[in-house]
Amino acid sequence: MATSTVPARETRRGPNNILLKTVMAASGLFFVGYLLLHMYGNLQILFGRGAFDDYAHHLRVFGEGMVPENGVLWIARILLLASLVAHVWAGMVLWRRAGAARSTRYAGKRKTTYGSVYAKAMRWGGLAILLFVIFHILHFTTQTxxxxxEHVSPAERVISSFQLWWAVLIYVVAMIAVGMHLVHGIYAACMTLGLNTTVKRGEQIRLISIAVTTLIVVGFLIPPFAILFGFVD
Ligand code: HEM
Incomplete structure (x- = not known):
């Protein structure tokens, strides 16, 4: 027995699901590239305040002579924001469609499947990461x-924050959420892009997703712990 009178086609207006999933995959993999670069940049703090401040300065004057100061940084910010809007928008439309499809298909009890648990974790985890990114920009970039x-030196901002155990804890929780989102997200993006041409290739993609996620999470967590335990001064 159907529980809704809304015809299934009603919910299919707008771009099709394959296009939406491709948008999610492409923007998601773009974020992975950004995270790898961001993580590598953060590791400069291990070489001292000077090295980190130099790196932060170079980000701002990169391409000087061809683009104005902060030009490359602003191009990267605009690309990131556009990818974020596309990723969240496509995710929301797919989320709404999945909900609408369920209410027409099942009578009474909702089925909990392996896939639906993953889907829920990706959606709520994604929202948590979005909130973290807002907090993170207000913390390190705008210093709101x-x-x-408040500190003029970027290195000073990072070091003074991670000398506080509870600040490290906030970032540990956030990195766990990021890791959970990435391990499934990278795999799902490769599936959407059709890279799993054989079963063996699918298994390799699973291993690569785990390896890249571990690299990002561990790489991001090294600076906070190095600072907390006094290895950076
Ligand atoms: C322990 C982990 C992390 C640390 C220590 C860290 C550190 C920083 C610092 C110091 C800045 C400010 C750079 C500057 O203005 O000079 C920054 C900016 C930023 N971070 Fe992170 N970050 C971490 C994880 C992440 C993660 C997981 C994401 C994304 C999910 C992220 C996204 C961003 C963004 C979008 C900016 C703003 C870039 C800009 O517009 O200037 N960060 N981060």
Whole structure:
């Protein structure tokens, strides 16, 4: 017995699901590239305040002579924001469609499947990461939220924050959410893009997703712990 009178086609207006999933996959893999670069940049703090401040300065003057100061940084920011809007929009449309499809298909009890648990984790995890990114920009970029005072030097901002155990804890929780989202997201993106041409290739993609996720999570967590335990001063 159907529980809704809304015809299934009603919910299919707008771009088709394959296009939406391709948008999610492409923007998601773009974020993975950004995260790898961002993680590598953060590791400069292990070489001292000077190295990190130099790196932060170079980001701002990159391409000088061809583009104005902060030009490349702003291009990257605009690309990131456009990818974020596309990723969240496509995710929301797919989420709404999945909900509408379920209400027409099942009578009474909703089935909990392996796939539906993953889907839920990806959606709520994605929202949690979005909230973290807003907090993170307010913390380090605009310094609207100051955990350990305002500092002109980017290295000083990072070091003073991660000398606080609870700030490290916030970032550990966020990196766990990022890791859970990435391990399934990278795999799902490769599936959407049709890279799983054989069963063996599918298994390799699973291993690569785990390896890249581990690299990103561990790489991001090294600076906070190195600072907390006094290896960076
Ligand atoms: C322990 C983990 C992380 C640390 C220590 C860290 C550190 C930083 C710092 C210091 C900045 C400011 C750079 C500057 O203005 O000079 C920054 C900016 C930023 N971070 Fe992170 N980050 C971490 C994880 C992440 C993650 C997981 C994401 C995304 C999911 C992310 C996304 C961003 C974004 C979007 C910016 C703003 C870039 C800009 O517009 O200037 N970060 N991060």
């Amino acid at each position: 939220i100051t955990l350990a005072g």
